[in-house]
Amino acid sequence: MERTVTLQIRRQDRPDGPSYWQRFEIPYQPQLNVISCLQAIAELGRTADGERVAPVAWECGCLEEVCGSCTMVINGRVRQACTALVDELLAADGEVIRLEPMTKFPVVRDLVVDRGRMFEALKRVRAWVPVDGYYDLPTPRIEQAAQQESYPLTRCMTCGCCLEACPQVNEHTGFIGAAAISQAMLFNQHPVGRTEAEARYRALMAKGGIGECGNAQNCVKVCPKNIPLTDSIARAGRALTFYAIKHYLDK
């Protein structure tokens, strides 16, 4: 018999609708990843039981783990579907691959969620360099060590893994999550970005800011780009303490 791969997918037709599971089977090939499984399911258009169903909705972009689009929960772990290799999943977790949407964001449909709040958080922490304008002006010199410290932080693709894994990210806390805190620290390290450091500190001190971090350290474990998120949070914490004292003394 032809070898197949079985996937169990949590589906949801609409944001306010119920979720339900469906099972799919696709032919096995070497070097499959979860994306190629979803592509095969889209083409197949039917469940393992032969029922015709609307294709599963999911997001993807680069398929090289640099765009962050295809983040979902695979066998209970949040990650990108493109780098989730079928052979490795089968070896690690057994015969069935389970796909679910992330739980910390509103479901749009099936595996598609709305991560808009992450981009809103970037506005809140003013994650940009406030340059004078887009004309030709001299550039700042940056030490090699500073570049090497900042570069890892610049690779954050706003994928949402760190929020998904964080127990403090929920409706009650409104916690902005590790990604935005790390971006705030990135811009506070920049020679021109730091001119807005105080505005970022105020944003991080507000509700949903760094005070909500429970130090579970899950974020750094799930980050696909190995960004030192907990270092950023620790640095932010120290900087905020200094800022608060200075602010108090200046009053």
Next chain:
Amino acid sequence: MVEQRVIVVGGGLAGLSATMKLAELGRPVDLLSLVPVKRSHSVCAQGGINAVNAITRQEGDNEYRHFDDTVYGGDFLQHQPPVKEMCDWGPRIVDLMDRLGVMFNRTPEGFRDQRRFGGTLFRRTAFAGATTGQQLLYTLDEQVRRWEVMGRVRKFEGWEFLGPVLDDDGVCRGAVAQNLTSMEVRAFPADAVILATGGCGLIFGKSTMSMMCTGAAAARAFRAGARYANGEFVQVHPTAIPGADKHRLMSESARGEGGRVWVPARPGDTRDPLAIPPSERRYFLEEKYPKYGNLVPRDIATREIFNICVNEGLSVQRGEYCVYLDLTELPPERHRKLEGILEIYQKFRGVDPRTVPMKIFPAVHYSMGGLWVDYERSPSGGLAAGSPRNQMTAIPGLYAIGEADYQYHGANRLGANSLLSCIFSGLFCAPGIDRYLADALKRSATDLSARLFESAAATHREQFRLMAGRFGTENPYTLHRELGQTMTRNVTVVRTNAGIRETLARLDELEDRYRRVGSADGGGWANQNVVFARSLGDMLTLARVIAEGALRRDECRGAHYKPEFAVPPPKGGDPVTLRAEALRWCQAVRRQNERWLKTTIAEFTPDGPAFSYEPVDTSLIPPRPRTYGMVGAEIIEEVWNQMQTQAGPAPR
């Protein structure tokens, strides 16, 4: 006073550059994108961005040499004024991106580090690790977010461009777009629309491009009357990791940092690559091209890798074509600079490329062709700054920039020039559009009757309704796979007229079957099935433009290679024979240029594309034959120069 708006479609490097510059000029922008702009395909660019810099200048480099490398690498098919202007802007653009916060790699003293890329002998490429595109995109995304907070930019992410809105005079007055979640179709009035919608690699099924790079937006503009130019010029990147879902790019910077391409000298050698002694390896690029080595232009490297696998049978894996790209001899600090791409290889292949040579093969990578756009030449031979004609398509008021246009790369793009052309075209078009808007003030889109917009939206709404409700026997995903197979087989690295005709016949069949595509999802919510089926129709439109353009062009130029029409290069021998052969060869090249050194223009008709040709502005650097690594290149060049000084047409 009426408010004039600009629509930018696409939020990659080009679209975001244009948005931020227009915002700075005081123009409100509506930015439409299929995906959150931070997830645009520009993230995939790895190696770097080219510009003349302080170091290369001291080695004899200047903007003119960058310009020369670019047109020579592009086999002289691009109009020269826009390329000259772009290269002049290179240093300013890299400085600007640095100021905006891109974490370019630094030297110990704190200056920007530089690496060498293909098609040049200078270390002109600034880079941020091996994720330069991602870094540049994020930085522009941040600036645009800043303008969004200031209220100058409105973002519409998750909206798909369906077509321009044209008034009775054929002037673009806005765009129709669809929300990919609610499926709402609406018209967006605007006084100018910019398409920054990238390339069309998905036409080839698997490519290095992101899954939204279908070329659909360009095809929709084409059907509305925009011209499409040089469609047949498609770059196949020499080094990619073959995959089941896509081919993943392995940046040219791997070779720029010292990576070497080789195969075992003996066919079917199954030994562990590291156990094969250097004397039994063939570093075929270095052997054949001693001057450029592993950094010959992409079209050449691709053909050599293809040839060594297909014709010489030296593929390093049984049943599959691939060669070694070897980074194992590089010191750790070089590996560190390439971390981003080494990680990709390791994650997808489960092998550490620091200790085991990578297996790579060419893959479709970049569309040199694209929407035809205009320019205004300045007296000094560059572009007239602030001219509304720069980057304008054949539809007045509709602009195209970035990979979606055809302007900068001719028959072959040099590595690390695309990030430059995207940012340049985005920044440079903005003052021209600003002036276009000032001139067009008397007829602002907001004054037009609402009926124009409503009827445009209604047409697209109805088309979507029909597609979503359609019963049919054909599956869009199956058709797409077949389209990709036939295009890859016959319209990529090596092209024959018989093969291309076979593909055109397949396109007839696929178009016929496309009419019978059924909808697997009749729903009105996040309907990806129908959206994909719709883009398949656009891919078929452009596939024909590409294939038919390739069929017509009976020559070899850059990425377009037809062995039937190749002029065999001189083989060498004694100086007298070589000189005679060089003369014969140069004359053949000159005849070829007289016949084919021109832009292919396709225009839409209901019966298929209509083709015409336009002369190329080569007024600044006279075309000369590309002699990378050829035997007796100096003699060939000497003969060519002598021939050029003799007036009159080439002898027949």
